[in-house]
Amino acid sequence: MMTSTIAAAARVQEPSRSAGGAKASARQQALFKTNARANAGKPLQSQPMESSKEPPSCPLSPSPSPPLPLPTHPVPALGTTPAFELQDVSLRYPSFFRKGKPALDGVSLSVPQGAICGLLGRNAAGKTSLITLLAAYRRPTQGKVLVFGQDPYENPAIAPDVAFIYTNNNKDDLSNSLRTKDHLELAALLRPRWDAVFADRLLERFAIPRKKTLGKLSMGQRAALYCTIGLASRAPLTIFDEAYLGMDAIYRRMFVDELLTDYLSHPRTILFSTHYIGEMERLFTEALIIDKGRVLVHDDCDNLRRAGSSLQDLFVDLTLKEGESA
Amino acid sequence: MNTRKDRRFHPSNNGDMLPGEGDDARLLMTDPLKERGKAPCAPQASCANDSPLAAKGGNRQGHHTTRKVAAYLNKSMFLSTLFFVVIYGLVLLGVSILVFYNTGGQEIRLGFSSEVAYDLAFFGASLIYLFVIGIIFPLILGYVFNYGVTRYQFSLALLCSGAIHCAGLTVLLALLAAALGHLDAFALISGLVSLYFSYLLGWVIALGFQLRHVLTAAGGIVMVVLLTTSASQNPLFGHAGLYLFPFMADPLINFVVVLALTAAMAVVLPALSRRIPLKST
Numbered sequence: 001m002m003t004s005t006i007a008a009a010a011r012v013q014e015p016s017r018s019a020g021g022a023k024a025s026a027r028q029q030a031l032f033k034t035n036a037r038a039n040a041g042k043p044l045q046s047q048p049m050e051s052s053k054e055p056p057s058c059p060l061s062p063s064p065s066p067p068l069p070l071p072t073h074p075v076p077a078l079g080t081t082p083a084f085e086l087q088d089v090s091l092r093y094p095s096f097f098r099k100g101k102p103a104l105d106g107v108s109l110s111v112p113q114g115a116i117c118g119l120l121g122r123n124a125a126g127k128t129s130l131i132t133l134l135a136a137y138r139r140p141t142q143g144k145v146l147v148f149g150q151d152p153y154e155n156p157a158i159a160p161d162v163a164f165i166y167t168n169n170n171k172d173d174l175s176n177s178l179r180t181k182d183h184l185e186l187a188a189l190l191r192p193r194w195d196a197v198f199a200d201r202l203l204e205r206f207a208i209p210r211k212k213t214l215g216k217l218s219m220g221q222r223a224a225l226y227c228t229i230g231l232a233s234r235a236p237l238t239i240f241d242e243a244y245l246g247m248d249a250i251y252r253r254m255f256v257d258e259l260l261t262d263y264l265s266h267p268r269t270i271l272f273s274t275h276y277i278g279e280m281e282r283l284f285t286e287a288l289i290i291d292k293g294r295v296l297v298h299d300d301c302d303n304l305r306r307a308g309s310s311l312q313d314l315f316v317d318l319t320l321k322e323g324e325s326a
Numbered sequence: 327m328n329t330r331k332d333r334r335f336h337p338s339n340n341g342d343m344l345p346g347e348g349d350d351a352r353l354l355m356t357d358p359l360k361e362r363g364k365a366p367c368a369p370q371a372s373c374a375n376d377s378p379l380a381a382k383g384g385n386r387q388g389h390h391t392t393r394k395v396a397a398y399l400n401k402s403m404f405l406s407t408l409f410f411v412v413i414y415g416l417v418l419l420g421v422s423i424l425v426f427y428n429t430g431g432q433e434i435r436l437g438f439s440s441e442v443a444y445d446l447a448f449f450g451a452s453l454i455y456l457f458v459i460g461i462i463f464p465l466i467l468g469y470v471f472n473y474g475v476t477r478y479q480f481s482l483a484l485l486c487s488g489a490i491h492c493a494g495l496t497v498l499l500a501l502l503a504a505a506l507g508h509l510d511a512f513a514l515i516s517g518l519v520s521l522y523f524s525y526l527l528g529w530v531i532a533l534g535f536q537l538r539h540v541l542t543a544a545g546g547i548v549m550v551v552l553l554t555t556s557a558s559q560n561p562l563f564g565h566a567g568l569y570l571f572p573f574m575a576d577p578l579i580n581f582v583v584v585l586a587l588t589a590a591m592a593v594v595l596p597a598l599s600r601r602i603p604l605k606s607t
């Protein structure tokens with residue numbers, strides 16, 4: 001609950017979507033400050049995430065996480081415009097012979113700035129299709145996509161503000177011949193908020209060699225490099241699409257720790273597409289469950305948890321098909 | 327219940343000091359995030375929403391990005407050209423030595439006559455090289471796009487760096503032509519345009535693949551065939567086009583046609599590049 005509360009507190013000053021938003025915001029901020037004071041100076045891993053029964057942090061971690069820099073001030077408002085918004089969006093992949101099924105079908109949603117949103121869905125549910133629209137990889141067949149209030153497609157004002165991080169395991173990709181440091185140099189050149197010191201620290205933590213080419217890195221190291229670029233870019237909308245695929249449990253834990261620590265000092269909107277629901281659900285302030293190109297659930301995680309079941313159970317209940325067993 | 331400490335940080339406080347509060351509180355009220363070098367990652371787009379002036383700032387940022395990408399592409403192209411020149415130089419040296427020994431030492435200059443050496447070994451090779459570069463470099467769009475560059479910015483950068491690269495190769499060719507005693511100003515200018523034309527032709531093929539449409543790709547190939555036959559007076563494409571376009575035998579007409587086609591491609595290619603669908607895996 002703690003992490004969810006921290007993340008939720010980043011949105012305390014923005015007008016809430018509901019009528020009682022102001023009241024809710026005040027409650028969140030008060031809760032946030034209480035937590036901040038109570039946990040001042042303690043490292044993240046020593047804090048119980050949800051209850052005292054929570055397992056302690058992994059003792060095998062190669063280097064302990066730095067203490068969580070708990071803020072002694074209110075987290076500032078990030079803006080009133082939604083971070084991204086989809087209005088009746090449909091997407092079909094063009095095919096020469098047939099029309100094909102829609103990857104997205106009439107999707108409408110809005111996510112505020114500062115949220116950490118979990119995008120959940122089964123294989124081929126339309127998660128990556130939705131993300132590619134936000135990252136301007138393609139245009140929707142129908143409907144409107146807005147990122148920070150503007151159409152992101154070929155928009156030079158939006159492009160530097162969106163970081164889409166995924167692990168590219170295509171062996172034939174030209175980027176495989178570039179060294180780690182080349183990738184970082186390009187990110188430093190083109191990402192306006194690039195933090196080189198932070199990137200160096202992450203490289204050290206994940207033990208990624210600088211002089212090896214991307215093609216020679218292991219799958220986990222490659223994933224760690226992409227995550228490093230995603231975190232150090234500090235883009236106002238950062239999208240992780242199974243970016244940590246291939247990373248071991250310790251590295252995943254380290255990644256989440258680093259993300260949370262950095263999120264507190266540099267709040268931004270993060271969209272997570274993941275199949276590791278149990279592992280990541282504490283991170284989310286909002287959950288978005290899609291199936292067959294349609295949104296099944298989009299709500300605040302606290303509301304969903306209040307209903308009684310965990311996000312994972314809810315996900316299984318909603319998406320389990322007839323004849324399948326979880 | 328609000329304590330004094332709580333009210334100090336409350337957003338509704340507006341910086342007003344509570345009685346008895348000290349300087350430390352005043353310090354914290356003056357945007358503590360900036361004091362500590364930490365700031366939320368506010369999007370540029372929200373500024374662009376608010377005022378047209380800020381939107382202009384966004385465009386400036388766009389030009390800045392194009393320049394940066396062009397610099398990056400120039401560096402990469404320069405390195406690949408260096409690689410090509412060294413390898414190609416070694417190959418030519420090998421051929422020269424072979425010819426030298428096979429002719430009993432009668433041919434001492436590269437194994438070719440100076441005219442053939444320039445037209446085929448230098449100019450022709452440069453055309454083929456730029457044609458290949460023209461195919462390869464547009465394909466890195468997906469990679470650069472991931473770092474917050476639009477397709478159009480990338481295309482403009484590709485146009486600029488290609489032009490710079492062609493100009494650099496023309497200077498190199500001019501030096502070689504002078505060394506071989508074939509320096510001709512018109513031939514150099516015509517050569518520069520032909521090099522750029524060749525580079526853009528490679529890009530047409532790459533674009534055909536990137537647009538991922540059978541008809542587009544087929545159209546691209548047909549266009550390349552037509553363009554190459556139009557520009558029939560260069561050593562790369564031979565003289566086959568003269569049968570279709572006899573008027574192209576005149577060097578001046580040929581130059582004007584190639585120049586017009588090059589200009590047309592330079593306008594059309596970036597515009598078409600905006601429609602490239604990208605894939606994340």
